[in-house]
Amino acid sequence: MIEPSVGSLVALRAEGDRLPLHCVHPVSGSPFCYSAMAHRLRDGQPVFGFEAPGFDGASEPLTSIRALAELHTASLRAARPHGPYQLLGWSLGGVVAYEMARMLAAEGEEVPLLVIVDAALPGTQSVPPDDELARYFLYDFLGVTRDRAPGVDKALAGVRPGAEPAEVFEAAEVHGAVPEEFDAEFLMERYALFRTHVVAMREHRLDAVHDGPAILIKAEDSVERLLDWSPYVSRLTVRTAPGDHHSVWQGAGLTAISAIVDQALGEATAG
Template sequence: MPDLERLVPLQTEGDRVPLFCVHAVSGSAYSYAGLSRMLGDEQPVYGFEAPGFDNDRTPVRSLPDLADEYTEILRAFRPDGEYRLLGWSLGGLLAYEMAKRLTADGADVSRLIMVDSGLPVVMPLPPERDILIRFVRDMMGLEEVPAELRSLFAGWPADVKPDTVFEAVEESGILPEEFDSYLLSGQYDVFRAHLEGFYAIDVQGRYDGRAVHVMAEQSVAADMQWKRLIPGLREHTVPGTHHSVWTGERLPTLYGIVRDDLYGASGTPGGGEATGGEGSRA
């Protein structure tokens, strides 16, 4: 039976076609809370929350398996009608995989919106120390490794134990107080499982549906070459970094592109083609 608890209701009111947002590498659906508020009371928004994130399930290490499960959940939750998918980072890859599965099953995927999503290449997983640095940096919402984090990891071996790191992180105070070693350990299990899946997936299969990719200006565009798999992809480049496009004065720019793609420039449901945002490229 599909695990419908993976769907988190971010906004349930309204009669527009629901927007389903797929979690990034962290596994949390709440990255999309700000966007959901901006879309307003007429737009239902649901987020996928990963197995193992704030629940008793074992994290899933295969992204194709995760896409299979989420597609099954989506079909059970909404058996008929069109589907609108959005995903940031790893969530964009999962949304793409879901769109392929849905269309192969004869479903109508009317929107696929990817936000700063890398196209993976199969390669070995980095050493544990490097994964842990990336995890803590991600928890801090940063692109670069800050000096205090480099100092914390200095001298630790490549195979350092996660619990050793999390105790030191808690003691250092570089993260908010609620992120204690126990919470970090649970969230790292999910993060690491998804990263393992990202490094292992061989992305194949063309998607011919309507799709938009919003890329952060400070991200590496060469890592996001999706057009060979999505020929009709429309691309937009917006100011900011991988994380900052979701915050503060950057979020309204991202919201505007999502809004226009969902409703057209007029803001009405189902309205025309997506308009070009800042730095738009067709």
């Protein structure tokens, strides 16, 4: 049995008496990527985030999507024993939020809003070799995509194929591809959690349909075929926001996501 941890719930915007929105961390394990959105929502809208075990550098990471969903569901119910519940998740967080919504519904709780932001279906991609995954981790850590990371690519140009992740991060540190406060040792610690989550995501399989209402927000530059959630959500609304998987949380993408979520929150609580 997974023990709940109310301490894993982080207040992104604590004030307000509206029905809270609970946001699930992406692959990094941190929910603070949602902070800017939280403060763009209507007055009185509380927003909380789930932090992944292992992000604190002390606890052990969980190795499956189901385990993450079970833990966060238990933590949510420890803090708020009964619904309705409103959930949101980006990337890996979207898959975990989806499984949480199914668990809550199976327990007889109401989930009037589930928002999945640019989450590729699990099991659609394989786990790359560690040197490639370490490079992708740096892209994710810096919030950029592969074709928009000249600093990372230049720094790693001399790294041999098949290099250990530690070599990749040392090259990134030496060549200034990451801010100087993040040394290779810190990157290696964060990478361990990142890799655990990537493997969990790639190994997970969806095995049922969520019957509640859900919104899929797709980044317009993302790969369409990886985002077809329609077989797994019976009441799915699809919206699009400008940007790619990471830049969708900046500028026009952030404005669009915030407006979509704000409208959905108003409609969900209205009826």
